[in-house]
Amino acid sequence: MSDYKAVIGLEVHAELDTASKIYCGCTTAFGGEENTHVCPVCLGLPGALPLLNEKVVEFCIKAGLALNCKINNYSRQDRKHYFYPDLPKSFQTSQLDLPICYDGYLDIEVNGQTKRIGITRIHIEEDAGKLIHGLTGTRVDYNRGATGLIEIVSEPDLSSPEEVYAYMETLRQVLLYTGVSNCKMEEGSLRCDVNVSIHKEGEPFGVRTEMKNINSLSAAKAATAYEIKRQKQVLEEGGSLFQATLRWDDAKGINYVMRVKEHADEYYYFPEPDIMPIVISPEKVEAIRATLPELPKARQQRYKEQYGLSDYDANILTVSKALSDLFDQAVAECQGPAKACANFIMGDITRLLNEEALQPEEVPFGGKELAELANLASQGAISSSAASKVVEMLFQPEFAGKGPKAIVEEQNLGQVSDQGAIKAMCQQVIDANPKIVEDYRGGKKQAISALVGQVMKASKGKANPAMANQLLEELLGS
Amino acid sequence: MDNMQKQELASLTLTQAAGLLAKGEASSSELTKLMLDRIAASNNNAYITVNAEAMAAAEAADARRREGGSLSPVDGLPMALKDNFCVRGMKTTCASRMLENFVPPYTATVAEKLADAGTVLLGKVNMDEFAAGNATDTSYFGPTKNPRDPKRVAGGSSGGSAAAVAEDTAYFTMGSDTGGSVRQPAAFCGVVGLKPTYGRVSRYGVVAFASSLDQVGPLNKTVEDCALTLSLIAGRDPRDASSLPNPVPDYLAGLKGAEGLKGLRVGVPKEYMGPGIQAEIRENVKKLIADLQTAGAIVEECSLPQLEYALSAYYVISSAEFSSNLGRFDGVKYGYRAKSYDGYDDMLRRTRSEAFGDEVKRRILLGTYTLSAGYFDAYYLRAQKARTLIMEDFRRAFSQYDILLTPTTPVTAWPLGTAFEDPSKVYAMDLCTVSVNVAGLPAISLPWGTDREGMPVGVQLIGPTLSEDRILQAAHGVEALSLHNYGEGRGQKGGGVHV
Numbered sequence: 001m002s003d004y005k006a007v008i009g010l011e012v013h014a015e016l017d018t019a020s021k022i023y024c025g026c027t028t029a030f031g032g033e034e035n036t037h038v039c040p041v042c043l044g045l046p047g048a049l050p051l052l053n054e055k056v057v058e059f060c061i062k063a064g065l066a067l068n069c070k071i072n073n074y075s076r077q078d079r080k081h082y083f084y085p086d087l088p089k090s091f092q093t094s095q096l097d098l099p100i101c102y103d104g105y106l107d108i109e110v111n112g113q114t115k116r117i118g119i120t121r122i123h124i125e126e127d128a129g130k131l132i133h134g135l136t137g138t139r140v141d142y143n144r145g146a147t148g149l150i151e152i153v154s155e156p157d158l159s160s161p162e163e164v165y166a167y168m169e170t171l172r173q174v175l176l177y178t179g180v181s182n183c184k185m186e187e188g189s190l191r192c193d194v195n196v197s198i199h200k201e202g203e204p205f206g207v208r209t210e211m212k213n214i215n216s217l218s219a220a221k222a223a224t225a226y227e228i229k230r231q232k233q234v235l236e237e238g239g240s241l242f243q244a245t246l247r248w249d250d251a252k253g254i255n256y257v258m259r260v261k262e263h264a265d266e267y268y269y270f271p272e273p274d275i276m277p278i279v280i281s282p283e284k285v286e287a288i289r290a291t292l293p294e295l296p297k298a299r300q301q302r303y304k305e306q307y308g309l310s311d312y313d314a315n316i317l318t319v320s321k322a323l324s325d326l327f328d329q330a331v332a333e334c335q336g337p338a339k340a341c342a343n344f345i346m347g348d349i350t351r352l353l354n355e356e357a358l359q360p361e362e363v364p365f366g367g368k369e370l371a372e373l374a375n376l377a378s379q380g381a382i383s384s385s386a387a388s389k390v391v392e393m394l395f396q397p398e399f400a401g402k403g404p405k406a407i408v409e410e411q412n413l414g415q416v417s418d419q420g421a422i423k424a425m426c427q428q429v430i431d432a433n434p435k436i437v438e439d440y441r442g443g444k445k446q447a448i449s450a451l452v453g454q455v456m457k458a459s460k461g462k463a464n465p466a467m468a469n470q471l472l473e474e475l476l477g478s
Numbered sequence: 479m480d481n482m483q484k485q486e487l488a489s490l491t492l493t494q495a496a497g498l499l500a501k502g503e504a505s506s507s508e509l510t511k512l513m514l515d516r517i518a519a520s521n522n523n524a525y526i527t528v529n530a531e532a533m534a535a536a537e538a539a540d541a542r543r544r545e546g547g548s549l550s551p552v553d554g555l556p557m558a559l560k561d562n563f564c565v566r567g568m569k570t571t572c573a574s575r576m577l578e579n580f581v582p583p584y585t586a587t588v589a590e591k592l593a594d595a596g597t598v599l600l601g602k603v604n605m606d607e608f609a610a611g612n613a614t615d616t617s618y619f620g621p622t623k624n625p626r627d628p629k630r631v632a633g634g635s636s637g638g639s640a641a642a643v644a645e646d647t648a649y650f651t652m653g654s655d656t657g658g659s660v661r662q663p664a665a666f667c668g669v670v671g672l673k674p675t676y677g678r679v680s681r682y683g684v685v686a687f688a689s690s691l692d693q694v695g696p697l698n699k700t701v702e703d704c705a706l707t708l709s710l711i712a713g714r715d716p717r718d719a720s721s722l723p724n725p726v727p728d729y730l731a732g733l734k735g736a737e738g739l740k741g742l743r744v745g746v747p748k749e750y751m752g753p754g755i756q757a758e759i760r761e762n763v764k765k766l767i768a769d770l771q772t773a774g775a776i777v778e779e780c781s782l783p784q785l786e787y788a789l790s791a792y793y794v795i796s797s798a799e800f801s802s803n804l805g806r807f808d809g810v811k812y813g814y815r816a817k818s819y820d821g822y823d824d825m826l827r828r829t830r831s832e833a834f835g836d837e838v839k840r841r842i843l844l845g846t847y848t849l850s851a852g853y854f855d856a857y858y859l860r861a862q863k864a865r866t867l868i869m870e871d872f873r874r875a876f877s878q879y880d881i882l883l884t885p886t887t888p889v890t891a892w893p894l895g896t897a898f899e900d901p902s903k904v905y906a907m908d909l910c911t912v913s914v915n916v917a918g919l920p921a922i923s924l925p926w927g928t929d930r931e932g933m934p935v936g937v938q939l940i941g942p943t944l945s946e947d948r949i950l951q952a953a954h955g956v957e958a959l960s961l962h963n964y965g966e967g968r969g970q971k972g973g974g975v976h977v
C-alpha cells in the first residue's frame with residue numbers, strides 16, 4: 001500500500017494588485033455594488049477594444065524574477081474560448097505558447113529538508129466575473145471580471161500534501177514580498193488547481209485528476225491528502241481511475257466529480273489580434289529586477305548571520321514582509337541588541353495584531369518608535385511589564401503621534417532605579433514577610449524571587465527588578 | 479424650392495455643399511431636411527435607423543455658423559454611418575436580429591470625431607448581417623437595392639453606405655472594409671470608396687468582424703470629398719492599440735487632377751486581369767491604362783504570384799476571427815434572448831440559432847472548424863504564412879511601382895436574388911479586394927465607366943502602407959480622366975438615379 005508515490009503539480013492563480021484592470025481603467029477594488037466597476041471594455045461590449053495595462057506585464061515579470069524564471073523577450077496573448085455567463089466575451093484573453101516567464105523554481109522546506117520545485121511557466125490572463133445564485137435566478141457580477149491574473153504553473157515535482165502546503169505558503173510569501181498580489185485567499189485573490197496522480201516506483205505515471213479553485217492552504221493540503229487516499233483505495237480494490245475534474249468540498253472534507261474528461265479540452269486558441277505582441281527588452285527586465293525586495297530566504301540568512309537570531313526567530317520575523325520591514329527599520333535605529341526588537345515583534349506586537357484582528361501592514365507605528373521602546377527597555381528605564389503597556393498604548397488611537405518616551409513620561413511608567421527608594425521598599429517587604437525571610441535564610445535561595453515579586457507589587461511594577469534582587473540579597477546579608 | 483433645385487442641391491458633392499454653407503447660400507437645416515425627406519421617399523432600403531435628433535443637430539450647427547463658431551468646414555453637413563458603428567443612445571443593429579434592439583452606452587471614436595467636426599448624423603445604414611457578405615442581402619432588415627438599377631444588389635457589406643451616397647440621401651457615409659466591404663459596394667453603386675491602411679483610422683466602437691483585417695473607410699461622391707473625409711477621421715486613437723501613431727498628412731494638398739499622373743509608375747498585376755474577370759471590365763481597365771499612359775504615367779504589367787492564396791487565406795483568417803468575435807452574443811447581457819429555454823446551454827443554443835442568419839452561422843462554423851486543435855496548423859497557421867508571403871509580394875511590387883491598378887470587382891452588380899451554386903462562388907467575388915486587407919494596405923475604388931448594361935465599373939488603386947496621400951492623388955487624376963471620357967456624373971453613363 002505504501003509503495004504508491006504521488007505526483008502532484010499546481011496551477012496557482014494570483015490576482016494582481018494593480019490599481020486598474022488588465023485592459024481598461026476600471027478599479028480592481030474588491031466588492032462594490034454589483035456591476036459598478038465596469039465599462040464597455042471589461043464588459044466586452046461589441047466594438048470595445050482592450051488596451052494592455054503595462055503594470056500587469058511588469059508585475060508578471062517581477063513575480064517571474066522572484067521565482068527564478070527566464071523572461072521571454074517576445075510574448076503575446078491568445079484567446080481561449082469557452083461559453084460561460086461569467087465570461088462576457090466568450091473567450092478569456094490568456095497566453096498559450098509564449099508566456100512571459102518560463103523555466104524557474106521555488107525552494108520549499110518540509111521537515112527541515114529543502115526541496116526545489118520547478119516552475120514551468122507564468123503567464124498573464126484576465127479573471128472572470130462572479131455568478132450570484134439567488135432565489136429568482138442567477139445574476140452575474142462583472143466587477144471582478146478582467147482583473148489581471150498571473151497563472152503560475154509548477155512542474156509535477158510535489159509528492160505529498162505537506163509539500164503542497166509548504167509550496168503554497170512559500171509562494172504566497174514571495175508574492176506578498178514582491179507586492180504582486182495581496183494574496184487574500186478569502187477574497188479569492190489566490191487560488192489553486194491541484195493535479196494529482198499516483199503510481200508505483202518504476203511504473204508509468206497514473207491517471208491524473210484535477211481539483212479546481214481551491215482557496216485556502218489547509219484546503220489544498222486536505223484535498224490533496226483525500227485525493228491520494230481515494231486513488232490508492234480505488235487501485236487497491238482493483239478499480240480503475242478516470243481523468244476527471246473534481247471539486248473539493250472543504251466543509252464536508254470530500255471531493256465531488258464535476259465532469260469526466262473524455263477528450264482533451266478544446267479551447268480554439270488563436271493569437272489575440274487586438275493586442276500587439278509584448279516585447280520586453282533586457283533593460284526593462286533588469287530595471288524590474290532592481291526593484292525586487294530582499295526575499296524571505298535571504299532575510300532569514302541575514303538575521304541569523306548578522307544578528308545571531310535563531311532559525312525559529314528568523315522564520316517568524318519573515319512570515320510577513322511588513323513585520324520584517326518593521327524589524328529592519330527598528331534595528332537600524334536601536335542601540336541595544338537586535339533581539340530586543342525581535343522580541344517585541346514576536347511578542348507584544350503579534351499578540352496585539354491578533355487581539356485587534358489587524359493585518360501586519362496595519363501596525364500603527366514605525367521602526368523609529370519600536371527602536372525607541374527597545375532602547376528604553378534595554379537601558380532599564382522601563383520594566384518589561386511597563387514596556388508591554390507602552391506597546392498597548394501605541395496601538396490605541398488616543399496615543400497616536402506620541403512616541404514611547406512621551407508615553408512613559410506622561411503615564412509615569414518609568415522604572416524606579418533610585419537605590420534609596422528601592423532599598424526602603426525592600427526593607428518594608430522583609431519586615432512584612434518574616435516567614436519567607438526565614439525560608440531564605442534556611443537555605444531556600446529561590447524564596448528571594450517571592451520577595452522581589454512583593455517589591456514589584458509595592459512599586460506598581462516600576463521598580464527595577466534586578467536592582468531589587470541585588471538589594472534584597474544585601475539586606476538579607478547573604 | 480422646386481424639385482429641380484432640390485435634386486440639384488441633393489446631388490452636390492460634400493465639398494460643394496460645404497461651400498454653399500460657408501457662403502450662407504444654404505443652411506444645415508435645409509440640407510438635413512432635404513436628406514430626411516429623400517430618405518423617407520426612397521425605396522432602396524439604404525437606411526435601417528433614422529436619427530430622430532438630426533434636425534436638432536442641424537439647427538445647432540446653423541446657430542454655430544451664425545455666431546461664427548463653426549467647428550470645421552463640414553460643420554452641419556448631413557452624413558450616415560454603417561450600422562456597425564456604436565453611437566451612444568442610438569440603435570446599433572449590425573443588421574442582425576441579434577442586435578435588433580441593442581442601444582450601446584458608448585460611441586465609436588470615428589463617430590465622435592465626425593460629431594466633433596459638427597457633421598449631422600442622419601442615421602444608420604444597412605449592411606450584410608455583422609458585415610458577413612458582399613451584397614447586403616444577408617441583412618435581417620432586407621436587402622439594399624442598387625440606386626443605379628433597383629433590380630440589382632448594392633454590393634456589400636457596406637451596401638447601405640454606398641447606396642445612400644449614390645441615391646443622394648447623404649453627402650458622405652462611413653463603412654468598414656474587411657475584405658472589400660467599402661470598395662466593392664462603392665464600385666457597384668458608382669461612388670468612391672477608400673480602405674485606409676490598417677491602423678490609420680480607429681476601430682474603437684465599430685463592431686468587429688475580423689479584428690486583424692477590419693478597417694474603417696469613407697464612401698464619397700468624389701475623390702476630393704474622400705480626401706476631406708479621411709482628414710476628419712485619420713489618426714492615432716489611444717483606445718485602439720492597433721492604431722498608428724504616424725502624423726496625418728494634408729490629403730487635399732496633393733490633389734492636382736490629371737497633372738498628378740505625370741511620371742507615376744503604375745503596375746497592373748496580371749493575376750487580376752485574367753479570365754476570372756468579366757470581359758467588359760477588363761476592356762475598361764485597358765482603356766484606363768491607355769489613358770494613363772497618355773497622361774504621362776508609366777504603366778506596366780506586373781505579377782504578384784502569391785495572390786492565388788489570398789482568397790483562401792482571407793476566408794480562413796476572417797472566419798476564425800469572426801467566430802471568436804461573435805461568441806459574445808449569448809443572450810446573457812444584451813441583444814436577443816430566446817423566449818423559452820432550459821438552462822444556460824439551452825439558452826445559448828436557442829438564442830444563437832434563432833437570432834443569427836445563415837451566412838453568419840456558416841462563417842462561425844467555418845471559423846470554429848479551422849481553429850479546432852486538430853486543424854489549426856493546417857488552416858489558420860498556413861493562412862498566416864500565406865499572409866506573410868502576400869505581404870512580401872506587395873513589398874516587392876512597391877519597390878518598382880508607386881501604385882498598383884486592378885479592377886475592384888470581377889463582375890458588375892448582379893441581380894438581386896441571384897442563386898449562386900455554392901457559397902465559394904460568392905466568396906470568389908472578393909478576389910480583387912481581399913489581398914489588400916490581408917496585407918493591411920490602403921486602396922481606393924473609384925468609378926471608371928460602365929458595362930454594356932450601364933452598371934458602374936470600379937477600378938482599384940493600391941498603395942504601400944500609409945500612402946493614402948499618394949493613392950488619393952492618383953485617384954484624383956483618374957477621376958479627371960473619367961470626367962473627360964465619360965462626362966459628367968460619377969461614372970454613370972446617362973443612367974439616372976432611382977430614389
Ligand SMILES: [Zn+2]
Nearest residue numbers: 024026039042
Ligand atoms: Zn472596465
